[in-house]
Amino acid sequence: MTQNLRVKSSEFIDETNRISFKFDGKTYYGFKGDTLASALIANNVHLVGRSFKYHRPRGIMTSGSEEPNAIVQVNPNSNITEPNARATEIEIYEGLEASSQNCWPSVNFDIGGINNFLAPLFPAGFYYKTFMWPKSFWEKYEFFIRHSAGLGKSPNTRDPDIYDHRNIHCDVLVVGAGISGILAAKNAAKNNFKTLLLDEKNELGGSTIFEANEDNKINHNSAFEWLKKEINELKNIKNLEIKTRTSVAAYHQYNYLLARENLTDHLVKKDKKNKIRQRLLKIRAKKVILATGALERPLIFNNNDRPGIMLSSAIKKYSNFYGVACGTKNIFFTNNDSAYESALSLHNKGIKVEAIIDIREYSDAKIIKKINDAGIKIYWAHTIVDTKGYKRLSGVSIMKLSNDGTSVTGNKISISCDCLGIAGGWTPAVHLYTQSGSKLTFDEERKIFFPKTDTKEQISVGSCGGDFELDEIITNLNYKLKNFLNINKTDFEGITLENDHETSKRNIWLLPSDQTIGKTKPFVDYQNDATAKDIKLALREGFRSIEHVKRYTTTGMGTDQGKLGNMHALGIIADTAGVKMGELGTTTFRPPYTPLTFGTIVGRNVGEFFDTFRRTPMNDWHIKNKAEFENVGQWKRSWYYPKEDETMHQAVQRESKAARQSAGILDASTLGKIDIQGSDASEFLNRVYTNAWSKLAIGKCRYGLMLNEDGMVYDDGVTTRLGENHYIMTTTTGGAANVLGKLEDYLQTEWPELDVYLTSVTDHFATASLCGPNSKKILNKIIPDLDLSDDNFPHMSFKEVLIDRIKCRIMRISFTGELSYEINTPASYGEAIWQKCIEAGKEFNITPYGTETMHLLRAEKGFIIVGQDTDGTMTPIDLQMGWIVSKKKYDFIGKRSLYRSDTMKEDRKQLVGLLTEDPNIVLEEGAQIVSELNQKPVEMLGHVTSSYFSPNLNKSIALAVVKDGKNMMGRKLFVPMENKNISVTVANTVFYDEKNERLNA
Amino acid sequence: MFLINCPYCGERDQQEFKAGGEAHIERPKQPTELSDDEWAEYLFMRKNIKGVQFERWNHAHGCRKWFNMARDTSNDEIKAIYKIGEKPPTQ
């Protein structure tokens, strides 16, 4: 049955704009300005979800981002549905659809609800204790857990919305636009600070605008009226940018904050279209003023979680701001004066307040008289011992508290009601403050953690700073602002303030019941269903650290991070363990303050913008010629060029044969190139490579191996001496940036005396690598003037030539073992020269080949690929490349490490060749190698690093690292696979043309 | 996310920088003279203290210069930034 609980018109609700929306499939109506929560309450819907563990019915508890229960699924029937949205934050719009989460088949009939009656079986740590054993049952447990405990469902298609990022630099950032934030922002901007004011709500003013406390007056007027004028003035202030619906998610060091600006969630569908949905603001502020306010605490008593039990301040906000009554028969339960304000404000609107239950003995606040005048009964020194009603609160039982507050006495009184406002005092919202790394201090008297220090870069003002009463807030704000901004005067200095003061205090973290604690359910964390009982159990079981208790009981681990109950959890731990709360400390508040969608985090960096692509100058040609591409670092490299319906294997076999039989061409532009100049260039190379460089003649090339200081192979490549003091170094494609970084590091920090200059020129040159017995003839067609004889242009040498008046560098070097030339041209001529080679090579069936064929051809020759055949644990000796390590040089990077006892061990893993007994079986790269098949456990001797079917040898070949492999030539080993054991023989790493005759073929 | 004052470029976001571990560990001039233990001390052993630590940083996406930083690891406060070759500040 729907019922209209709209009680008065509110200036924040547009009653001329009626909006229909659906909740759990049923259509309801609300008004523009409503949140989903306020609209549901107006329709007398409180039951909105089921709790996580016991599936207890839960209702709306709060009116803001701290909401633990009213967590809903938006657009539940769409494949772009969004889980875990808070009904208290969703502004309704025509066509909004939402549903309850965590209940199946429906919120009103929930199978998991049976867990509630089995609650004794679900103590703290239940999941840890039960589901760990027996192991084989895990699959069944997992099914059970997932089926009954899912927190919403995730969308299953790509997010169609647009998200954006924006960097903002400002002088002063003010977080929170309550009365403190507004005054702070206004004064900062007026004093020429570039100021940004953020608030998560859609309206400025914070709690002042719905408090309507007649006893709070500024300049003899209501505080609200005064603040409204201040808000109106903000429009005319320069230097001030205001963003509403913007919540700060994270506060990192050095005043770097991340905020989410919500731009379209409150709009109807057609207005959302093509607009940015959310924007992530990356803010670097010189100064930050935190004015994040305070969160009202609940009270922890038996069955304190029924739908209809809400925070007292939320009830007030629903009635004053949204014009909605949360119930028709209301009760308040409090330990401070603020519940009286809520009660009075309901009473003044004609909403029935049955009683106020106060755990204190008395209060002499002025408001008590007004409550008495209104005829509302106050039960002093009483507590609620139980509540009734399953899907909606129907009544409470109260008893008199003992003097020490640990037990109850006297008769039980039952009062019927449909709404209970609980007021447990206030907790400064210090989440952002602590995220920034600042420390809290505990006020034993007021039972609050509040910011310990203000700095030159950050202050906390208003209630998040520990000031709760109006005069205290304004006076301290004035003082703090003047210091912080270094100004003489604020514009609100000297206003007159009147307000009531709270005089009487009593705090009891866990309120007693007439039943033993074992029989009660006093919830501390509503979302995760953790009760005070669970916390006490954890302590009994020996947990002491609050971080451990938190994880064991899951207190504070929900999407709300336990914003409501964390203090009570700490209080109960402290009371039970007999320690002071201040000594206990708090659990860590981690970003984000409220959850962020992935879309907001990635912004525009999706799809093709996810990462940068690098393409070579010949890329268009490769695409035209149907190349398949492979990612190598950020590069897109041609992998192979399938013809017609060739498979990859067929294409690679064809390319590999052609390169050896006639001619092949490879785009090698991605190899790293570092230009090295300076009078100490040769000495520098001597120090960074394992071999000697001083005697390399101008115009000659040399292969070099670079180690880390730990002696392990780091990179390799050919370096060419272009002039007396000029070299060009090539590096692996993936290692280019790191090699440059490493070389610069040594130059700047270890050898600043060397006269050497390094420049990355990778992108300046395009490289076409011509290879095969006919490559000389092809090159001759392109550069007829150049003498290509072995005398004039031998292997490992370089010529600078003109091709069509374009200056090119040609290196006669080979990574395939074939006669081979690398033609380096200025990048912009890369494709033209490549085309020229293809044209000239046509009569020799020149075959473009990709990285896969390159890998195969070099494997036939036993040439390593750093990063494939090495993994950071291989020395040159392990690679059987001792020949490249100079014995004469006094020092080079990594030399000393080659003489450590560990690296000199004979039986380290060493690079060897492997041949399979059946030449048609190609080993899997990464496969393990053993010497015994029947032994258990069997020692893993090593693994396969490279493996191919060689078309030129017509058999399978592999490289592998094998323990003591050097001494195993000819030994039979095994590669055990899932369904078979493959017999292999250890062989030389060079499979093809061992004498290197083809280099000069 | 730190705000780092590169001694060559000025204040930049941490994203532009690369951390390079403990500072003031000089590469031995005569490695061959060292015992395995002494070499291992240079190669592997690094401090990880709670308090002020001296570190190497590189403005990798900027001027590419290396420099030193004194940072309090307990609260990430950057106490000082100084060039390679300069002595660490005493206080």
Ligand SMILES: [Zn+2]
């Ligand atoms: Zn710089």
